[in-house]
Amino acid sequence: MNTNSQLTPKIITFLFIIFALAFFLRLIYLSDLMATKIYPVLESSDSSAYYSWGKDVSAGDILGYRVFMKWPLYAYFLGVWFKLFGTNLAPIYFIQFLLGSLNCILVFFITRKFFNLVVSCLATLLCLAYGLFIFFDGLIIYSSLSLVLNSLFLLYLLKIKDNLNNRKMFFCGILLGLGTLTQANILLFGLGAVAWILLKNALSKKSILTMFLIFSSGVLIIVSVSTFRNYLAEKDFVPIAGNLGYNFYAGNNPQSTGTLFSPEDITLNQEDMFRDIRIIAESESGRKLKTSQVSAFWLHKSLDYARYHPVNFLVKFIKKFQLVFSPNEYVHDLEYHLVSAKFGVLNIILKDLRFIMPFVFIGLFLGFKDFKNNFLLYLYLAVISLSIAVFFVTARYRIILVPVFMIFAAVAIDKFINYFRTRQWKALKILIAVWLCLFVISAYSKIFTLPPLEASTALFEKYMLNALLLENKGEYQAALAELKQASFLEPYNRRAVSRQGVIYFKLDKLDQAANCFQGAVIISPLSVDAYYNLGFIYNQQMRFKEAKEMLLKAVALDTYDFKAHFELGEAYALTNDKIMARKEFNLALKYINRWRKPDIEIINRELAAL
Numbered sequence: 001m002n003t004n005s006q007l008t009p010k011i012i013t014f015l016f017i018i019f020a021l022a023f024f025l026r027l028i029y030l031s032d033l034m035a036t037k038i039y040p041v042l043e044s045s046d047s048s049a050y051y052s053w054g055k056d057v058s059a060g061d062i063l064g065y066r067v068f069m070k071w072p073l074y075a076y077f078l079g080v081w082f083k084l085f086g087t088n089l090a091p092i093y094f095i096q097f098l099l100g101s102l103n104c105i106l107v108f109f110i111t112r113k114f115f116n117l118v119v120s121c122l123a124t125l126l127c128l129a130y131g132l133f134i135f136f137d138g139l140i141i142y143s144s145l146s147l148v149l150n151s152l153f154l155l156y157l158l159k160i161k162d163n164l165n166n167r168k169m170f171f172c173g174i175l176l177g178l179g180t181l182t183q184a185n186i187l188l189f190g191l192g193a194v195a196w197i198l199l200k201n202a203l204s205k206k207s208i209l210t211m212f213l214i215f216s217s218g219v220l221i222i223v224s225v226s227t228f229r230n231y232l233a234e235k236d237f238v239p240i241a242g243n244l245g246y247n248f249y250a251g252n253n254p255q256s257t258g259t260l261f262s263p264e265d266i267t268l269n270q271e272d273m274f275r276d277i278r279i280i281a282e283s284e285s286g287r288k289l290k291t292s293q294v295s296a297f298w299l300h301k302s303l304d305y306a307r308y309h310p311v312n313f314l315v316k317f318i319k320k321f322q323l324v325f326s327p328n329e330y331v332h333d334l335e336y337h338l339v340s341a342k343f344g345v346l347n348i349i350l351k352d353l354r355f356i357m358p359f360v361f362i363g364l365f366l367g368f369k370d371f372k373n374n375f376l377l378y379l380y381l382a383v384i385s386l387s388i389a390v391f392f393v394t395a396r397y398r399i400i401l402v403p404v405f406m407i408f409a410a411v412a413i414d415k416f417i418n419y420f421r422t423r424q425w426k427a428l429k430i431l432i433a434v435w436l437c438l439f440v441i442s443a444y445s446k447i448f449t450l451p452p453l454e455a456s457t458a459l460f461e462k463y464m465l466n467a468l469l470l471e472n473k474g475e476y477q478a479a480l481a482e483l484k485q486a487s488f489l490e491p492y493n494r495r496a497v498s499r500q501g502v503i504y505f506k507l508d509k510l511d512q513a514a515n516c517f518q519g520a521v522i523i524s525p526l527s528v529d530a531y532y533n534l535g536f537i538y539n540q541q542m543r544f545k546e547a548k549e550m551l552l553k554a555v556a557l558d559t560y561d562f563k564a565h566f567e568l569g570e571a572y573a574l575t576n577d578k579i580m581a582r583k584e585f586n587l588a589l590k591y592i593n594r595w596r597k598p599d600i601e602i603i604n605r606e607l608a609a610l
Contacts (some may be wrong), residue, residue, distance in 0.1 A: 054078025059594035122410035173218020245295030358438035363408030364583030
């Protein structure tokens with residue numbers, strides 16, 4: 001291990017240039033982003049969900065009434081910022097770009113703890129040139145914060161590992177706890193890494209146990225805040241987030257492919273996905289469920305699949321583990337499909353790991369010569385990759401592995417440079433041949449790629465994506481044409497039918513929109529959105545009896561839908577049923593986001609009118 005980490009003026013200058021370039025590339029990306037309809041956030045995206053959550057927190061909704069379903073630290077960071085400085089997202093993007101640029105520098109210092117200066121500089125340059133770091137910094141999600149907290153934890157652990165004391169171990173636990181609240185699989189690595197370091201040091205058993213307990217107390221102090229809040233909100237014991245069971249199901253069911261999979265009855269955007277999995281679990285169970293019970297429902301479905309189809313389950317796990325090391329990027333964030341082709345900065349730097357992964361594999365092999373000193377890097381890769389493969393593989397989850405990928409890739413590139421510099425032509429030719437073989441295997445073999453979709457399914461998804469792109473541009477008729485092609489291929493797919501209804505509504509064609517939503521209800525009787533949209537349209541058409549029928553179904557399926565309660569209140573008010581109208585308006589007030597001041601004023605006016 002190289003411990004010579006002295007900062008010379010040349011190194012400081014290099015790091016300053018890297019930081020400035022990284023930030024500059026992100027500013028170029030932001031300028032392109034601000035010229036699109038995606039900015040400040042894309043409607044119904046995960047970014048939009050976090051944005052709303054942050055505004056809830058800033059408006060005083062600290063506890064809420066449901067268990068966390070996403071990583072909470074980032075949302076509360078947004079909430080505090082919004083409370084202090086307002087909800088303009090431009091400063092948040094700037095902060096995330098600063099964090100992303102800082103992470104490039106942190107990778108330098110982490111690498112310097114293991115390898116020489118050249119490898120450290122190469123790893124930093126590779127991080128600078130990786131486009132998905134920039135893309136995820138440009139989303140209102142937890143990735144930027146998670147990456148920096150993980151890097152800080154690892155760097156601090158490397159700094160103190162040969163000079164341990166109780167105070168340092170406690171602070172290390174605090175850092176790991178914060179990282180856990182942004183992406184929980186870092187917890188597994190942290191516990192294993194600290195245990196290994198304690199056992200490796202010449203300490204008494206009592207000292208090892210004491211320090212590990214102190215470290216664990218630091219983690220628990222942070223994580224228990226989330227656990228306590230969840231209990232207050234729903235009287236349910238969920239340590240961090242209630243999405244574990246469904247996430248496991250999404251990657252382990254008969255139809256799963258290795259990346260994010262959602263059955264047709266479950267909406268793809270995150271907030272509605274969590275709502276739908278609860279509705280389905282309660283419908284099949286025949287009773288109301290707490291969040292932990294919903295999670296257990298989906299977990300048991302996956303375990304049943306593993307029990308009755310163990311070979312298929314194992315094959316899927318092996319495939320997912322291979323996908324973790326794939327050069328391809330499986331990005332499920334909708335924004336990527338809207339920006340990847342048109343944003344210049346993403347097209348001049350690395351959009352995937354196609355040329356990097358062969359270097360990573362070579363670097364992993366070369367690093368084995370000093371395995372004992374490099375053990376923490378191998379442990380990080382093993383634990384995080386396994387924790388991802390247990391669920392499913394997407395670029396957003398895998399992004400925390402990429403800094404370590406870049407470190408091992410830099411090790412290999414340094415070896416290429418050394419062979420060239422010392423004129424070891426035979427060794428260089430062998431290394432080039434190995435790289436070419438690995439490139440062909442990783443980029444073109446079936447080992448590191450998803451199983452191909454059936455031709456009709458692939459074409460269906462193509463039509464759906466085209467419709468999304470066209471709808472985002474405001475080209476509604478063209479989007480409808482794509483959706484109709486999709487429906488022709490899969491007539492019983494709710495997604496295509498419902499989206500047609502939304503576009504017809506945007507075109508003010510209410511009868512056609514209602515027909516589409518009626519079709520969606522027939523296909524999927526648990527579709528809350530379809531019932532709500534039908535109720536809304538029927539209210540517009542003064543068909544109040546039918547509106548009440550649809551909206552009662554919507555609120556029966558999703559008690560927390562304030563929009564459905566409001567529309568149902570409208571239907572009651574317009575038929576002079578004041579008692580029921582008042583009840584529904586009050587429920588709408590109970591569940592509405594506190595920051596929706598104009599909507600709250602409207603509801604209060606309706607109540608006053610009664």
